[in-house]
Amino acid sequence: MKKLNIGIVGAGRIGKVHAASITYHIPGAQIVRVTDVYEPAAKALAEAYGVPAYGTDYMDIVNDPTIDAVLVCSPTPTHADISIAAMKAGKHVFCEKPVDLTIEKIKLTAQVAAETGRKLQIGFNRRFDHNHGKVQKLAADGTLGNIELIKITSRDPEPPSPEYAASSGGLYIDMMIHDFDMAMFLAGCDVKEVYAMGTSLVDPRIGEAGDVDTAIVTLTFENGALGVIDNSRRTAYGYDQRVEVFGSLGMAAGENDGDSTVRVSTAAGVVSDKPQHFFLERYMASFVEEMKQFIAAINEDKDVPVGIHAGLMSVVLAKAAKKSLDEHRPVKITEILEA
Amino acid sequence: MKKLNIGIVGAGRIGKVHAASITYHIPGAQIVRVTDVYEPAAKALAEAYGVPAYGTDYMDIVNDPTIDAVLVCSPTPTHADISIAAMKAGKHVFCEKPVDLTIEKIKLTAQVAAETGRKLQIGFNRRFDHNHGKVQKLAADGTLGNIELIKITSRDPEPPSPEYAASSGGLYIDMMIHDFDMAMFLAGCDVKEVYAMGTSLVDPRIGEAGDVDTAIVTLTFENGALGVIDNSRRTAYGYDQRVEVFGSLGMAAGENDGDSTVRVSTAAGVVSDKPQHFFLERYMASFVEEMKQFIAAINEDKDVPVGIHAGLMSVVLAKAAKKSLDEHRPVKITEILEA
């Protein structure tokens, strides 16, 4: 079988994750070119994974006729432009989240995808997690009955620097965006209204920078179910990632993953492993799986598992949450979507 | 040691629970009179627990000079009047929740308690639960650091009849009142604002009766922490009672209690016990403990563990939640308290 030729734009942390997935886990694809505005990064990735060509200009990838698909792993403000250029050049695109910080650009990206007929997958890797994925399956297959309540806990082990927080667009779009997508994935439908609370309890400098580090957002889904997400930028005990779906026939809930199942009983108590430290440990298998399914969608000409609608709605919810926090009132999704 | 003489007003389900606690678990007290407007109920309780006197008029208890303390277990609208009469007659009072459905009456009850110097304990039994109580202790003793997030899940196994729901004052005061008190107990301070969501997903007739059966309420505490409570009137799997406190140094979370720790591994999976069915199974030990501490507070002239402030604030929060739902906006506690 001919291997799919992949180009990677952006050789940072997530670019390397996808490079490893393709190299070690996906026999049907190979990376043929990588670019990064910082050339040493592109070179390092190329050498580590045996990529034959590297450079600084993503247009070299867009214009490379041998390339079938592009992974857009560059900084957020460039996601949409690169994705659009690649699709117009006939390439399939895997684009990291968020697609863009503006609704307009995301809608434009969607339009180009529709016009060109190219595959466009958004990088919501958590949908491919063994725990969350199982909960979603039980919700979707009717095991839980009519879905009534959805709860998501998502807490990072360590806070970002205040500088990062200030430049990130804020917690709702930088961190909770994953949870907004997860909520709609679990519910099987969109959200119609949000109410956001947020405060700065972890690091006062984050608050001074205009952001929050501790937040609760409630959701009303299109299907009438209610939801709640809580986020913290810091835990003492690792990366806390739990979801719960409650329905008329039952509840499915995932616990955190530890490194082992060992329990140690001593005079101090019965001690189990902490949650795995952070997303590279916790979600590595999901990064591999999302890439496998992206490649399979191309090879078998199927729908991608995470399309541009998810990319759009997650940003809409983040914006609605920010507006809710600022205006101290519940905000309808239509206020953002139709603005 | 002379035994404390107890009078019980109201011989329904909760009156019997307290009668059993005193008879079987509290050597330092004895029930000497019970009344109920329905005489057969009073008689039945008297016979079951060897109570020497019974009748229909609670004033026989108020006027009985041998009685040291009164347990007010009658219907809610009578709680305040009976408590006030008993305290004015020099008796200590254990009053079931809610103290009253009006803020005025609760404040009046508090005033009489202050003037008479009588003990007045409110029946928030869940504070004495082995799981919730341990979480609170870890929050209060600093183990968890600065408290940042509080989460409470409280779901009943079976919905009430629509008629009951209509007459109960609604979910927030009938059911979530326990969780409002628990939230403040865990936080160690009052709430300053609430935002309420509610809908009718369990039984449409509950919605038609003007009540909700599925609800999420978020809380902002005086100390700056955030909180969230979710309630459902029906689960498929038993009585779901979990609390979680998250702070700068860690998290404490309680799981449900089952009847055993046995896990059965078969081709169908690994099956553990469901949560214990409902409050009489789940919280029986806490009913005993609250009564023990009430008697001890009298005998040792100590403060009661749950005072009238808890009785007031829980009702204030329930009213604020209802107002929030009705007006679809966050509601400050002062809007209710100072109304």
Place this chain on the structure above:
Amino acid sequence: MKKLNIGIVGAGRIGKVHAASITYHIPGAQIVRVTDVYEPAAKALAEAYGVPAYGTDYMDIVNDPTIDAVLVCSPTPTHADISIAAMKAGKHVFCEKPVDLTIEKIKLTAQVAAETGRKLQIGFNRRFDHNHGKVQKLAADGTLGNIELIKITSRDPEPPSPEYAASSGGLYIDMMIHDFDMAMFLAGCDVKEVYAMGTSLVDPRIGEAGDVDTAIVTLTFENGALGVIDNSRRTAYGYDQRVEVFGSLGMAAGENDGDSTVRVSTAAGVVSDKPQHFFLERYMASFVEEMKQFIAAINEDKDVPVGIHAGLMSVVLAKAAKKSLDEHRPVKITEILEA
């Protein structure tokens, strides 16, 4: 309903446990007389539980025509004689374990029970435990299929004094006797052969006194299943009490009981409660339940739940285990039973 009149011989720790069960949990019975060779003990129990008569001579109980049943809670060497005297006087008997240290006396006790037709229940309280009892039920009702392996872990929190160990008859009869009974209870049949290992790792003085403090005994059951028991006289982490039954259709296994279900997640790990400390905490409910069933067996003229066969076979297994250890070979039960 007329209350059953109970006499208690032996006012030590276990006598007080049963007195509490009858006083607080069994409305259909009352204690009318207690004796102990140490009069202050008898007096203290009488006063604590409102028993109208006490003394030092158990024959006062045997000869009291108002007494229906006798609880034999005296030292082991007196169990059989008192039980026999009580049954001959027409009384039902609840006898603590072991019935006797000789096979002859146990057989004689069984014979008197048969001749007099009196109820004779042996105090293997662990059969009434919520965890072990559930495992047994699943084994007995076919859920687990054909029973193939049985595993019992039973470890005390603290070792006895070397003096106690020396006078106790040794670990197999003093401690593992409960596990021998549990093994047969779970298997639903007797054991036909044992092989015993034992050593002194906890306290060398126990070894010097001729006893072991760490032991593994394997069992071959009459039905062909295999079993293993491990005992230790000391854990760092509380009272370790677990059973597991494995069959052709699945496995049922009980975990230890803690005081709460709370898990505390901090930088140090995720900490759960230790097992409850020792038998008075862990098995209190089972002591109540065995007594309830004893009283019910009399009142309803049913078979007692734990008869003299269990009393006999548990001692036979303990003796077989000791012989196996001494002779360093597997020992058939018939070697003891038919000696």
Place this chain on the structure above:
Amino acid sequence: MKKLNIGIVGAGRIGKVHAASITYHIPGAQIVRVTDVYEPAAKALAEAYGVPAYGTDYMDIVNDPTIDAVLVCSPTPTHADISIAAMKAGKHVFCEKPVDLTIEKIKLTAQVAAETGRKLQIGFNRRFDHNHGKVQKLAADGTLGNIELIKITSRDPEPPSPEYAASSGGLYIDMMIHDFDMAMFLAGCDVKEVYAMGTSLVDPRIGEAGDVDTAIVTLTFENGALGVIDNSRRTAYGYDQRVEVFGSLGMAAGENDGDSTVRVSTAAGVVSDKPQHFFLERYMASFVEEMKQFIAAINEDKDVPVGIHAGLMSVVLAKAAKKSLDEHRPVKITEILEA
């Protein structure tokens, strides 16, 4: 860095596992030749993993001067001869277990390893498991204090055919050999005596073929600790792999791994995942890790993590267990080792 050149003898299931580990997880090594007496198997492995040369004669690997190390994945009776030939040709060897079915051949293999100074690692992959490895670490680093009891449960999901059972050398050497090695790994010392029970409860044809399918073996370790292993050839619920070490300061115990942490609560109970199905799922990470450490031992000229002593003692224990079963008595290891 120059890559280590690897030859693989035996292209069956385990050969493919190691080929995948080297190809996908070990950048410092590459497979250059594979042989199998069944040529299509060698060819298939070569094509799947891009191995440039394949054939039927393992001597082509032994005589290939470019090859640094040989993985011996052929049938058991050939392990020793191939390992010896490879070491004499100057190659390092990774040899699957058991090294041989005779003590003589294993000792000879050890002698050649000593004379040639080549690395010789034995394939006890379970030592590299995240759960078992953590328990061992806690035992070895003193966290558990003085080791007193070791318990290993190891049960396969499905029984082999009676024909396989008959030709496998029997349960003790075919299946329990892993547990014997694990026991010594956990104890940190050798075993000095075993007592074996075994029966055929799973499939009577296994018993008719002279083997057992259900077994318990007890162990006395050189350091005085006691141990017990239970094996079954069939569970209803998946691959059951648990170890427990109990010491003076505490206990460490591993639970089974499921595919997720999700618990589903319905009217039927609270259901968790079954253990992962069998060894390819459960132990895949340990196969990768043992190969990484083998390659690292060569590259860094360190001792291999599992040497020939483990290969010898595991077979000695298996033979002692069989002798114990046959002669119905405890058997000292010296009876086998010095025979």
